[in-house]
Amino acid sequence: MGRRFRSGLALAAATLLLSACGESGDTGLDGALGDAPKGVADVKKAPLGQEGTISLMFCTDRPDSQGDTVFGVTLRSFSAKDGKLVAERYAVTPSDFEPASGCEGDGPTKPATSAFSKDLSMLAGISDSSRAAAVDTATGQEIAPPDPDAFGKDLGVEDVAFHPETDELWYNSDPDHIGSSEPMYFRDVKGGPATQKSVPYEQIGARLAKGGAMARTILAADGYQSPISPSGVVAIHNDSEGLGLWRPNIGGDQHLKQFESAALGKGNNDKPENCNPAFWRDDTTLVCHYDSLTQLTFSPDHQRVTKTVELLPESDRNTVDPTPSPDGKSFVFLSRNANDQWVLYRSEFATPGAQPVKVAALDLPIDGADDHRVSLVRWN
Numbered sequence: 297m298g299r300r301f302r303s304g305l306a307l308a309a310a311t312l313l314l315s316a317c318g319e320s321g322d323t324g325l326d327g328a329l330g331d332a333p334k335g336v337a338d339v340k341k342a343p344l345g346q347e348g349t350i351s352l353m354f355c356t357d358r359p360d361s362q363g364d365t366v367f368g369v370t371l372r373s374f375s376a377k378d379g380k381l382v383a384e385r386y387a388v389t390p391s392d393f394e395p396a397s398g399c400e401g402d403g404p405t406k407p408a409t410s411a412f413s414k415d416l417s418m419l420a421g422i423s424d425s426s427r428a429a430a431v432d433t434a435t436g437q438e439i440a441p442p443d444p445d446a447f448g449k450d451l452g453v454e455d456v457a458f459h460p461e462t463d464e465l466w467y468n469s470d471p472d473h474i475g476s477s478e479p480m481y482f483r484d485v486k487g488g489p490a491t492q493k494s495v496p497y498e499q500i501g502a503r504l505a506k507g508g509a510m511a512r513t514i515l516a517a518d519g520y521q522s523p524i525s526p527s528g529v530v531a532i533h534n535d536s537e538g539l540g541l542w543r544p545n546i547g548g549d550q551h552l553k554q555f556e557s558a559a560l561g562k563g564n565n566d567k568p569e570n571c572n573p574a575f576w577r578d579d580t581t582l583v584c585h586y587d588s589l590t591q592l593t594f595s596p597d598h599q600r601v602t603k604t605v606e607l608l609p610e611s612d613r614n615t616v617d618p619t620p621s622p623d624g625k626s627f628v629f630l631s632r633n634a635n636d637q638w639v640l641y642r643s644e645f646a647t648p649g650a651q652p653v654k655v656a657a658l659d660l661p662i663d664g665a666d667d668h669r670v671s672l673v674r675w676n
Contacts, residue, residue: 339381344373345417346373349383350628350674352373353669353670354370354371355671356663360391367388368664369386370385370668371384387419387431393431395411395421399669409460422456426453428465455468455518464485467480467482479495481494527579530543531582533571571586589629590604607627608643609649615631617629617671619672627645628672630670639657641655
């Protein structure tokens, strides 16, 4: 199984200096975000993960005063009800830290959800090119960094993710871990390296088979931004083979086993070859994004597609980062409008094909850069 979603975290790097929004400092960027919008109080201090908000990440890279690459990261949370800006943070990273997602390449890419803690106060990434790290998005400091004089082993970490419930930091120990015999690691971020524990290779399959938050974390920490259903069915897109459904394989040489993907859609027009899996609504309903957003319904044994529904009206617009609401009735996504501006839209599953509702136009941060990656993090 090929690894489509590689984070590409192999850049040269150095100490993260995340500056709190509105504070001065040698950030290497020209300018700051400025004051909060008129009529919006304390957006720079308000919690980012407030219930009923939708959080987005803006990221740009440029050289600092030393010529090293730094990332300017802005987090914003908007009210899902009326699109008002509720909270905002701004941070700058010097060259020894790269966020786990949302900052590489052009345009939106793999989901940024697993790069953040539950309350969005911590950002995961790779420091010193190969060390799992997390930083406080309010203070800009790495949380419990290792003692520089201590002896330790370089694990060669290439992917890192937060557990969505425990806030443990999970990371791999091999550049192509699935299919290898190496353990995976996790630790309490605030407890530091001393709290690091490992999961032996032989136990990883059993943890994946349980599905849920643990399986999602293990996949994300190994570079797979692949949705997993409540019963543990993993949806993966392969450029050469199209969509594949997999179940964790307890035992054997692989942790994931292809689940009859070759049989999907045979003999009808619903072959999901262009399905880029976004999220499962339930155990047999998968939402995909390609040029638009499509909902696929599988038979109970996942051997065939029984129904296909286009969730958006026909258009020439590209859509990215579809994200469900906590109650599962709605979803939001990003798209550029006719003026080439990123816009956050909302739509309802009950009315597929209806015109989506604009939640908020996304003005880019004023931080000295003229281009930004935009990623939808989550609906809190």
